[in-house]
Amino acid sequence: RCAEARAIVRANTPVNGEYRLLTLDAPAEVLDCHPGQFFQLLCPEPEGEHPYLRRPMSIYGYDAEAGRLQFLYKVAGAGTRGLATLVPGDALNVLGPLGQGFTMEEGWRNLMLVARGVGLATLAPLARMAQQEGRRLTAVCSARRADLAMSVDLFRSFGAEVIVVHDEDGSSSPEALEALIRARIAAGGVDAFYTCGSSRLLRLLQTLGAEYGIPGEVAMEQQMACGIGMCQACVRPFREGDRRVQRRVCREGPVFPMAEAIL
Ligand code: FES
Structure with a gap:
């Protein structure tokens, strides 16, 4: 409430x-x-x-x-x-x-969070939830510069393994990230993804999620007005099976299953 x-x-x-x-x-x-x-x-x-x-x-x-x-x-x-x-x-x-927050299904023991910029702040409370529920969390924190990677200490304080990647060249390139995530998946270390703050990261996780059958959730960033489901200012399209549906990000989201987001 x-x-x-x-x-x-x-x-x-x-x-x-x-x-x-x-x-x-x-x-x-x-x-x-x-x-x-x-x-x-x-x-x-x-x-x-x-x-x-x-x-x-x-x-x-x-x-x-x-x-x-x-x-x-x-x-x-x-x-x-x-x-x-x-x-x-x-x-x-x-x-x-x-709005609706993140979920953590019973079988999701090894979680991987991949986010950028202020999206890392949105995912910060997940770290405490993961620790309370006894899940393993790897946080891949992407930023323009290493010193701008946010929430790193907070993630560590809740027991997460933190990997910082940045643009100078620490390397946050799509190819490097993809290789890093594939290596983790190959080692059996990812049951679910969480992301926020970058369409590029979302697209990468959608692709890898579909390929390996790994579910995930995304917190969508969207312009809002009322924030309580009344004005329709935040409506955007989502995929539901073969259908395209319209949803209010403020009310049905801001967290959605990763595979349903349309970029
Ligand atoms: Fe008004 Fe979502 S911001 S309906």
Whole structure:
């Protein structure tokens, strides 16, 4: 169940040259979260810009016991510019948790997460879930530069094996990644894939998933307006068997079976 609540900023700090981490004290009614879900944040208005607007943001971390909620974001528009102005003690209206999160079927013992950029933040809560459920997780973290690979320490803290690949040439090229993933599959190490943040990675995992019969899930990134299934702004096509169907990313997603996504 989602709720609207007033959260209080605990910290709002840069984590590297591009991203900031927002930590909120939030009430229990919004903390029954699941990895892959998102919130609509009512971002403050930066001076001289649009009126208040809600912006969807995937959950980076949550802890119901501690009353904490975290978001990792890049300052990229009016909404996130507003968020960046928040200081400890400020209030922020949050609506959530929203959408359908990731699933982890019983037989999926060895998980492989392959993601890039801020997509890694969306997948971060999966690491804790994998550890709690006693699954093995390999996290392939792709970034433009090694120092921009996100969530690496967090993945490690939850027991994941982390492989960082980057564009300078550490090598995040499609050929190198494909070879790496094929080697893992050949060693019997992958029961399911998870991905977010890159069409190129999704396409690669779809191809390998189809070839080896490995299932997977993708968290789709999509422009949204209402975030609660009312406005149809987030509708996009998916594959269901031989049919093409329209689905609302905010409501039926944002997490979907990887094979159903149409790029
Ligand atoms: Fe309005 Fe999805 S954003 S229906």
